Amino acid sequence: xxxxxxxxxxxxxxxxxxxxxxxxxxxxxxxxxxxxxxxxxxxxxxxxxxxxxxxxxxxxxxxxxxxxxxxxxxxxxxxxxxxxxxxxxxxxxxxxxxxxxxxxxxxxxxxxxxxxxxxxxxxxxxxxxxxxxxxxxxxxxxxxxxxxxxxxxxxxxxxxxxxxxxxxxxxxxxxxxxxxxxxxxxxxxxxxxxxxxxxxxxxxxxxxxxxxxxxxxxxxxxxxxxxxxxxxxxxxxxxxxxxxxxxxxxxxxxxxxxxxxxxxxxxxxxxxxxxxxxxxxxxxxxxxxxx
Amino acid sequence: xxxxxxxxxxxxxxxxxxxxxxxxxxxxxxxxxxxxxxxxxxxxxxxxxxxxxxxxxxxxxxxxxxxxxxxxxxxxxxxxxxxxxxxxxxxxxxxxxxxxxxxxxxxxxxxxxxxxxxxxxxxxxxxxxxxxxxxxxxxxxxxxxxxxxxxxxxxxxxxxxxxxxxxxxxxxxxxxxxxxxxxxxxxxxxxxxxxxxxxxxxxxxxxxxxxxxxxxxxxxxxxxxxxxxxxxxxxxxxxxxxxxxxxxxxxxxxxxxxxxxxxxxxxxxxxxxxxxxxxxxxxxxxxxxxxxxxxxxxxxxxxxxxxxxxxxxxxxxxxxxxxxxxxxxxxxxxxxxxxxxxxxxxxxxxxxxxxxxxxxxxxxxxxxxxxxxxxxxxxxxxxxxxxxxxxxxxxxxxxxxxxxxxxxxxxxxxxxxxxxxxxxxxxxxxxxxxxxxxxxxxxxxxxxxxxxxxxxxxx
Numbered sequence: 001x002x003x004x005x006x007x008x009x010x011x012x013x014x015x016x017x018x019x020x021x022x023x024x025x026x027x028x029x030x031x032x033x034x035x036x037x038x039x040x041x042x043x044x045x046x047x048x049x050x051x052x053x054x055x056x057x058x059x060x061x062x063x064x065x066x067x068x069x070x071x072x073x074x075x076x077x078x079x080x081x082x083x084x085x086x087x088x089x090x091x092x093x094x095x096x097x098x099x100x101x102x103x104x105x106x107x108x109x110x111x112x113x114x115x116x117x118x119x120x121x122x123x124x125x126x127x128x129x130x131x132x133x134x135x136x137x138x139x140x141x142x143x144x145x146x147x148x149x150x151x152x153x154x155x156x157x158x159x160x161x162x163x164x165x166x167x168x169x170x171x172x173x174x175x176x177x178x179x180x181x182x183x184x185x186x187x188x189x190x191x192x193x194x195x196x197x198x199x200x201x202x203x204x205x206x207x208x209x210x211x212x213x214x215x216x217x218x219x220x221x222x223x224x225x226x227x228x229x230x231x232x233x234x235x236x237x238x239x240x241x242x243x244x245x246x247x248x249x250x251x252x253x254x255x256x257x258x259x260x261x262x263x264x265x266x267x268x269x270x271x272x273x274x275x276x277x278x279x280x281x282x283x284x285x286x287x288x289x290x291x
Numbered sequence: 292x293x294x295x296x297x298x299x300x301x302x303x304x305x306x307x308x309x310x311x312x313x314x315x316x317x318x319x320x321x322x323x324x325x326x327x328x329x330x331x332x333x334x335x336x337x338x339x340x341x342x343x344x345x346x347x348x349x350x351x352x353x354x355x356x357x358x359x360x361x362x363x364x365x366x367x368x369x370x371x372x373x374x375x376x377x378x379x380x381x382x383x384x385x386x387x388x389x390x391x392x393x394x395x396x397x398x399x400x401x402x403x404x405x406x407x408x409x410x411x412x413x414x415x416x417x418x419x420x421x422x423x424x425x426x427x428x429x430x431x432x433x434x435x436x437x438x439x440x441x442x443x444x445x446x447x448x449x450x451x452x453x454x455x456x457x458x459x460x461x462x463x464x465x466x467x468x469x470x471x472x473x474x475x476x477x478x479x480x481x482x483x484x485x486x487x488x489x490x491x492x493x494x495x496x497x498x499x500x501x502x503x504x505x506x507x508x509x510x511x512x513x514x515x516x517x518x519x520x521x522x523x524x525x526x527x528x529x530x531x532x533x534x535x536x537x538x539x540x541x542x543x544x545x546x547x548x549x550x551x552x553x554x555x556x557x558x559x560x561x562x563x564x565x566x567x568x569x570x571x572x573x574x575x576x577x578x579x580x581x582x583x584x585x586x587x588x589x590x591x592x593x594x595x596x597x598x599x600x601x602x603x604x605x606x607x608x609x610x611x612x613x614x615x616x617x618x619x620x621x622x623x624x625x626x627x628x629x630x631x632x633x634x635x636x637x638x639x640x641x642x643x644x645x646x647x648x649x650x651x652x653x654x655x656x657x658x659x660x661x662x663x664x665x666x667x668x669x670x671x672x673x674x675x676x677x678x679x680x681x682x683x684x685x686x687x688x689x690x691x692x693x694x695x696x697x698x699x700x701x702x703x704x705x706x707x708x709x710x711x712x713x714x715x716x717x718x719x720x721x722x723x724x725x726x727x728x729x730x731x732x733x734x735x736x737x738x739x740x741x742x743x744x745x746x747x748x749x750x
Binding site for chain 2: 117143217263
């Protein structure tokens with residue numbers, strides 16, 4: 001049996017990784033909830049954020065700068081994608097939407113491979129994130145602790161945007177019943193652009209934050225995309241609180257399962273997803289009849 | 292070498308003349324070779340009766356033959372794949388147009404393709420997964436009548452392709468594959484592996500580890516959860532425990548994992564003195580980076596039994612310095628093997644970096660195959676396989692190498708190395724110091740232990 005210290009260290013690790021998943025998944029979830037589009041390019045957008053961090057930090061030693069630029073780059077990518085591509089697909093079958101975003105993701109990955117090559121790029125830890133902290137029962141990389149704080153702040157900002165602004169109100173109303181919002185005289189489609197941009201930004205910012213932690217390669221978004229689908233299914237399609245809770249649940253399952261049998265960690269998240277689908281098909285925070 | 296006069300498209304008299312000149316030179320190399328040539332001299336009459344087998348003779352009737360490279364150009368092992376592709380292109384170029392390297396190999400001196408036929412080639416993306424790899428290889432066989440396949444990174448992919456080769460009767464010169472199963476329980480008559488098996492690498496590495504790091508260490512492992520990972524783990528465990536080490540943990544992770552934090556926490560808590568990381572490619576880079584951030588690399592000795600081609604370049608010498616491990620080949624072997632020096636020079640001139648072992652493996656495999664075809668005097672797979680199995684030693688970029696007939700493992704040296712600290716590097720790519728070049732025959736597994744039951748040529 002694992003000791004209490006081991007259990008606590010894995011529980012904390014689950015929180016750290018889960019919060020990052022929550023940030024990426026929240027973008028995926030609100031796009032799905034509002035636009036009804038399952039964005040398969042979301043993982044590639046996460047990757048674009050990481051490459052932005054690589055480029056910015058290679059020239060300029062400012063992590064805040066990398067975050068800002070990562071947000072800006074993905075905002076632009078989101079804008080161009082929605083205006084140039086996605087809006088033509090709102091009324092097309094789901095399969096078309098999946099295919100077009102899937103293809104878009106491949107194009108982004110291959111474009112990055114063309115310009116940067118397939119070798120992984122090194123993104124240094126910011127100077128304030130180097131070293132290890134002693135958290136009583138265990139030691140943990142300082143940057144990962146700080147990342148929890150950064151992600152929490154971003155999620156708070158995200159929450160305020162969705163729940164305390166007019167655009168957020170339209171978005172949330174759009175998730176619940178787009179037809180009714182249209183009938184009430186609000187142009188939902190205009191809100192769609194905003195939602196897509198915000199969703200892309202969430203992925204991009206998460207990419208910037210994660211860049212110093214992993215091999216920055218063109219395909220780095222793929223495993224995250226898959227895990228985020230699980231998060232969204234567990235949390236409930238289109239639900240912002242669902243994405244956060246789902247992210248933390250998946251993070252904890254991944255972490256805690258390794259205490260007992262590391263080989264089953266990945267399988268365990270699918271087992272839980274299946275369980276949720278059986279017991280509560282709309283997800284933990286989903287409401288009936290939503291897209 | 293007396294030539295197979297019934298060669299499918301018939302030899303021009305000019306061709307025959309140049310071939311007989313070459314036989315004379317070959318006869319000069321020694322009695323053994325001469326004896327071999329005499330034996331082969333009896334072949335033509337027999338060769339005429341070759342039945343159609345695989346892509347023979349369909350793929351050999353024109354003025355060129357096709358060879359296919361199936362390599363991971365995307366996915367976690369894509370950096371190996373790119374290196375391999377460049378090695379493959381260079382091998383084909385050298386065979387078609389001659390080079391300083393092929394100049395040193397008697398059968399390949401003329402530099403006009405193989406058996407006078409130009410070599411055409413294509414490279415397909417395996418995506419580091421067995422299914423797309425098999426699809427691409429099948430296309431090469433069906434559409435291009437490929438006479439040989441190479442490439443393949445990842446043992447699961449390599450085994451899938453050699454099985455396809457057996458089924459379709461096409462020779463597969465395997466690229467990166469470290470699993471013991473590749474030439475063990477999954478061995479195929481049509482599959483040949485140049486890379487040292489996990490067993491060979493571990494047997495070469497473990498005594499060096501015990502000598503350099505101490506013989507009473509406790510080791511924790513990070514293991515990719517497929518045939519390659521399991522095989523390396525088993526062999527490393529076997530030989531390090533023989534040297535006095537204890538095994539205190541095994542973390543199985545799926546291929547393509549990005550975040551290793553929970554596994555690394557367990558390794559940090561395992562009480563180990565040595566962290567043995569079996570992850571490969573981008574997974575190796577991510578896990579090493581994260582292990583460093585978790586303080587594991589400063590707390591424990593770091594061992595990577597099979598160091599990825601670009602791992603040191605991607606992580607930097609500051610992280611990889613002091614790392615112990617093996618590779619299939621490292622470019623400073625050029626100090627020992629003249630052909631390696633020629634190969635490194637040619638490769639660097641063309642591609643502006645030092646070739647890694649992925650490029651070296653596909654390069655050597657393509658040349659060794661061509662040498663076997665020339666010696667066999669025919670593209671008939673049965674003859675080519677027998678020529679590869681004959682124990683004939685080929686001068687190569689790994690020194691003199693040959694294939695063991697019983698399991699199709701190349702007998703070649705295993706370099707055991709340690710990462711250099713930035714201050715010890717003599718150039719931007721001088722990442723490793725070779726501690727020992729262990730001769731292949733000293734570390735081969737006994738044939739009976741491999742579990743290889745070699746299928747027949749026509750089965």
